[in-house]
Amino acid sequence: MSVLSEKINAVAVNYLGPAAGVFMERQTRFHLNGLKFEDVEKQHLTDLAKWVQVSAALVIDKQKAKELSDKIAVMTYTLFT
Amino acid sequence: MRKLYHSLETKLILSFVLLIVVITLGTFLFTFSQTKNALLDSTKDDMLQKIGLVSTQVSAEDIDKLLQFKPGDDQSPEYQAMISKFVYMRSLSPDLINFYAMVIDGNTITFAFDDAEDDAASIGQIYENPDPELFKSVSGLSVSKNFYTDEWGTFLSGYAPLKTLDNGATLVIGADMEATSVIERQNFIGETIYFIMGGAILIAAIIIGLFSVTIIRDIRKLSKTANEISKGNTNVSVDVVRKDEIGELAESFSRMVASLKIMLGMHAEDTSDSRK
DSSP, X not given: OOHHHHHHHXXXXXXXXXXXXXXXXXXXXXXXXXXXXXXXXXXGHHHHHHHHHHHHTTTSOHXXXXXXXXXXXXXXXXXXX | OOOGGGOHHHHHHHHHHHHHHHHHHHHHHHHHHHHHHHHHHHHHHHHHHHHHHHHXXXXXXHHHXXXXXXXXXXXXXXXXXXXXXXXXXXXXXXXXXXXXXXXEETXXXXXXXXXXXXXXXXXXXXXXXXXXXXXXXXXXXXXXXXXXXXXXXXXXXXXXXXXXXXXXXEEEEEEEEEHHHHHHHHHHHHHHHHHHHHHHHHHHHHHXXXXXXXXXXXXXXXXXXXXXXXXXXXXXXXXXXXXXXXXXXXXXXXXXXXXXHHHHHHHHHHHHHHHO
16 A cells, blocks of 8 residues: 555544545545555545545535545645655 | 433432532531531630639629628629629620629539529529539639530530638639520531532532533433444434543544444445346
């Protein structure tokens, strides 16, 4: 898993629990043209964040889903990748 | 439905209330007892000062007169003049209800004077059931250790020696303070403490009640959600937002529910795919 995927997973686990990795994998596969979660890069994050907000709202509180989405989106502008 | 005595809410509130009642009761009893003793001690000190002061106001001439009164002199002008003098001194200290003079000769105490308005001891009357502290007054000021009861009532008394006679007997002056006035003050303090403690218990009970009710309400929500999930209904959410340990539990629970929903969703899709 790439550093960026691990960072996203680490954030997502706080909202989605141990199934966060599986959840992210499904978002990238279904909504980012079959992309593997481990191959996700900064340019995918805006779309990923958008879909995470929509899908996560189905399993967690909408406000929490938005919070998770924002945290993923903001990674686009961080320097660690 | 959970029985009332098995409810966490009942146990929590009862434990807190019991704790508060025990602490408050202990504090009340201790404070009341200490205050009561302190009030009695200060009254005794006050009584000693007053009787000491009164004894200095009895002149040598007065002492001679007190010693000369004979049985039957109660209505004599000299005796009545003496009463007037002591009544005037009493008026300066309304707590004191009665002054009297006695001759203590060994274990025998004989009244020489009594300014009581009703049921006064007569001159030469033997005091049958005296306050034990009275005997100490032959050598100095003394005051009752506690309230004592004699044929005239229940009092707190102070005594002061006036003169040692040639035969070794001692003329002593005494003053009474009615027990009810001190007991009334003690009761007032007790009632004040009682009301303050009662108010504190009530306020604490209300705060604890509200506190417990919100905790239990949120625990019940978590319990209800867990119950629904255990029955296969994953279309539930954890509607508990707190910043304490219950809030942390709710967040953990929420993550667990989310994971379960994701996994169950995947399982349903996999099952559906395999049937195609």
